[in-house]
Amino acid sequence: MAIRKRSWIGRLGVAAGVVTLVVVSLFPVYYMLLTSLKGSTDLLAEPPSFLFTPTLDNYVQLLVDGQFSRYYLNSIEVAFWSSLIAVFIGTMMAFAFNRVQFRLRKLLFFLILVPRSFPPVTTIIPVFFAVRALGMMDQIFTLVLFEAAVRLPLVVWVMRGFLRNVPNELVEAAMLDGCTLTRTFFQIVLPLVAPGLVAVGIITFIDTWNAFLVPLVLTNFDAVTAPVAILSYMQSEEALIWGIIATGGFLTILPILIFSLLLHKFLLRGLTAGAVK
Amino acid sequence: MTIPQQRRIFLLFFLLPGMAYLVIVRIVPAFFTFFLSFTRWDLTERSGPEFIGLRNYIEILHDQPFLYSVGRTLFFTVAATGIELVLGFLIALFVHRDFLGKNAVRASILTPMVITPAIVGVIWYVLFHSRIGPLNWFLTLLGLPTVEWLNDPNVALLSLIITDVWHWTPFMFLLCLSAMQMIPEELYESAEVDGASRGQMLVHITLPMIRDTLVVAVILRSMEAFEIFAEPFVMTGGGPGDATETLSLHIYKAAFLFFEMGYAGAMVVISIAILVSVYSFYWRFIKFD
Numbered sequence: 001m002a003i004r005k006r007s008w009i010g011r012l013g014v015a016a017g018v019v020t021l022v023v024v025s026l027f028p029v030y031y032m033l034l035t036s037l038k039g040s041t042d043l044l045a046e047p048p049s050f051l052f053t054p055t056l057d058n059y060v061q062l063l064v065d066g067q068f069s070r071y072y073l074n075s076i077e078v079a080f081w082s083s084l085i086a087v088f089i090g091t092m093m094a095f096a097f098n099r100v101q102f103r104l105r106k107l108l109f110f111l112i113l114v115p116r117s118f119p120p121v122t123t124i125i126p127v128f129f130a131v132r133a134l135g136m137m138d139q140i141f142t143l144v145l146f147e148a149a150v151r152l153p154l155v156v157w158v159m160r161g162f163l164r165n166v167p168n169e170l171v172e173a174a175m176l177d178g179c180t181l182t183r184t185f186f187q188i189v190l191p192l193v194a195p196g197l198v199a200v201g202i203i204t205f206i207d208t209w210n211a212f213l214v215p216l217v218l219t220n221f222d223a224v225t226a227p228v229a230i231l232s233y234m235q236s237e238e239a240l241i242w243g244i245i246a247t248g249g250f251l252t253i254l255p256i257l258i259f260s261l262l263l264h265k266f267l268l269r270g271l272t273a274g275a276v277k
Numbered sequence: 278m279t280i281p282q283q284r285r286i287f288l289l290f291f292l293l294p295g296m297a298y299l300v301i302v303r304i305v306p307a308f309f310t311f312f313l314s315f316t317r318w319d320l321t322e323r324s325g326p327e328f329i330g331l332r333n334y335i336e337i338l339h340d341q342p343f344l345y346s347v348g349r350t351l352f353f354t355v356a357a358t359g360i361e362l363v364l365g366f367l368i369a370l371f372v373h374r375d376f377l378g379k380n381a382v383r384a385s386i387l388t389p390m391v392i393t394p395a396i397v398g399v400i401w402y403v404l405f406h407s408r409i410g411p412l413n414w415f416l417t418l419l420g421l422p423t424v425e426w427l428n429d430p431n432v433a434l435l436s437l438i439i440t441d442v443w444h445w446t447p448f449m450f451l452l453c454l455s456a457m458q459m460i461p462e463e464l465y466e467s468a469e470v471d472g473a474s475r476g477q478m479l480v481h482i483t484l485p486m487i488r489d490t491l492v493v494a495v496i497l498r499s500m501e502a503f504e505i506f507a508e509p510f511v512m513t514g515g516g517p518g519d520a521t522e523t524l525s526l527h528i529y530k531a532a533f534l535f536f537e538m539g540y541a542g543a544m545v546v547i548s549i550a551i552l553v554s555v556y557s558f559y560w561r562f563i564k565f566d
Contacts, residue, residue: 017371018378022385028400028443029388031411035403047414089295096291108296115303118552119504121525122545125532126309127302149302152295181286210393212507213525217533227395231511234399242403249399253392260391264384 029253035246043243058243059251068248071229075209075252078143078225083204085148087197090155091163095185097156098163099171109156116153120213128217138223146214151204158203162196163189202263206256226252313542320536333543342519343544346527347551353434353523354502357441362495364442365449370483372450373457383454390447398511401440402427405512427513430520437521440508445501449494456490457483500556524548 035043037054045052062068097109115123127146136142166189174184190197215225230248233241314333316326337343372383389397404412405426413423426436464482473481506525509515515522515530522530528548532541 014371014374014376018376018382021368021372022382024443025386025388025447028404029392031404032400044409046409047417048409048411089298092291093295096287100287100292102288108292111304112296112299115299115307118307118549119506119525121504121506121528122310122549123303123306124529125313125538125542125545126306128533129309129538130306146302149299152299156295181290185291206391210395212393212395212510213529216510227393227507230395230399234402234511242409245399246403249396253396256391256393257388260388261384264387 029257032246033250035242036250038243040240040243043240058247062244062247062251066244068226068229068251071224072226072251074140074223075226076255077140078147078211078215078223079205079208081140081144082147082151082208083201085144086151086155086204087159087201089148090152090200091159091190091193091197092185093152094156094159094163095189097160112153112156116150120150124213124217127214131218138219138221140223142218143215143223143225146218147208147211150211150214151207154207155200155204158200159193159196162193162200166192199263202259206259209256310542310545313539314546316539316542318537318539320538326539329539333540334547336540337543337547342522343527345519346522346524347548349434349522350503350505350524353438353441353505354499357438357445357502358495358499360438360442361446361449361498362491364446365451365494366453366491368446368450369453369457370479373454387447387451389444390451392444394444394507395511397440397444398508401436401443401508402512405436428517430517433513433517433520437505437509437512440512441502441505444508445498448498452490452494453487456487460486496556500552503552 034050036058037056038049038052039055039057042049042052093112097105131137131142170188170192171184174188175181210227211225212227215223215228216231219225219228226248230245230252233245233248313326315328315330317329317332318326368386372379372386376382392400404410407413407423407425407428410426412426416423424432427433460483464486465478468478468482504525505523506529509521509523509526510529513521515526524544528541528544531537531544
């Protein structure tokens with residue numbers, strides 16, 4: 001909208017509104033960071049203290065004495081491999097959907113999108129049975145397999161948009177020159193959609209990183225991920241444990257915060273690509 | 278290579294493996310749940326599933342806790358989505374202008390939507406704490422009475438809605454803002470020449486131009502709100518009583534706390550039926566070319 005001249009009262013109003021929005025958005029996260037830096041006396045302070053000498057005790061206790069670093073690595077592994085698999089298979093599928101006309105195309109595309117709109121709780125029961133029967137409980141591999149499948153439809157959906165921009169002639173020319181299909185895909189198509197691959201990869205990573213129900217049900221000791229691990233601390237009623245919980249919480253969202261700060265625009269374009277065309 | 282040959286290779290190597298994977302990991306389980314819903318299968322007993330026909334479904338019709346959880350989830354979905362839509366739209370309208378630090382402000386507003394749902398639960402569990410939490414401290418500062426945010430059955434669901442509004446208003450904001458940015462500037466300029474007021478521009482230009490986006494935003498958001506699980510699981514465990522027991526949480530408890538797999542399966546089928554009937558019109562908005 002065109003910039004209009006505003007009186008100083010108007011400007012003050014805008015400033016107040018902007019400040020309120022920023023404070024409401026960021027205060028909860030800031031307060032968690034604050035809590036993670038509190039020592040035992042400050043944690044129990046009533047009213048809550050905002051000015052105190054920060055300590056790294058909670059971080060030391062969680063990362064050095066506890067198992068949390070292991071669960072954290074689990075989260076990284078699961079999110080990394082799931083995104084890699086989902087992006088790879090999803091891009092190939094999107095490529096096929098774009099290039100080939102076949103009878104069931106529309107139906108198939110519909111079929112892969114439908115399960116996405118079903119809540120995670122709708123498939124967790126049979127998956128639990130299958131995983132148990134196959135003796136695959138509590139393994140990173142199992143989580144990767146399942147989470148990748150859940151993210152796959154979104155990848156197909158978004159990559160279809162990116163692949164549409166690859167000129168048909170390029171692909172056809174390469175194949176006429178005797179390039180095999182696989183080579184055309186890897187050497188010509190993939191480099192052209194690299195930005196799309198990165199964007200959708202990061203979104204898939206964050207999405208898997210945030211997963212809760214599936215790791216909750218399918219893990220119990222070895223393959224526990226960070227968000228699930230924090231819960232075990234919450235069983236305690238003791239207020240002192242808050243420092244630990246807040247620390248775990250802050251560490252868990254830290255990579256996501258960094259990602260979204262670094263790749264702000266990039267990420268948002270990707271996040272909305274599936275929604276608005 | 279001939280065209281039909283190419284086509285076969287494409288389908289064989291690029292589509293089939295992925296399709297097979299999806300069918301095995303996503304679609305077969307959905308059908309298994311359907312099968313399960315006609316059985317009685319108590320995991321605490323040794324025997325396998327026992328076919329009982331429609332008995333689970335008949336029982337569900339009289340199952341008050343289940344019906345309440347459906348109603349509660351629908352109420353939560355409508356309330357949260359509605360508030361998020363209005364707030365997101367207003368914020369987009371407000372920030373859709375030039376001011377100092379515009380980009381930083383937008384980035385800050387968008388922060389909550391990327392945060393892990395379980396951690397959102399942790400964050401608000403701390404904020405809502407009745408004694409040591411900052412929210413009640415703030416109310417005391419203003420001279421207001423404190424609130425038992427998570428322990429009062431009448432307030433707990435509202436607290437969950439507040440949490441969700443904080444978490445997801447940014448999503449509505451983002452969609453509204455990006456739709457508003459697509460509106461050609463000339464429309465407003467010519468309206469201004471014609472002497473239209475700001476309110477008229479809003480009703481006759483902005484709203485109609487972003488209508489489709491709003492529809493999609495509401496559908497996407499309400500679908501996810503209907504599935505809410507991590508936040509109530511972390512913050513209240515469904516309590517106090519069953520004040521915050523959402524549908525997903527209720528089904529989870531039936532399956533993994535009480536091990537009534539067949540019954541939980543039937544609840545899953547019913548919840549999918551609700552989703553499908555409410556959102557069947559969704560597919561009209563998906564453009565396929």
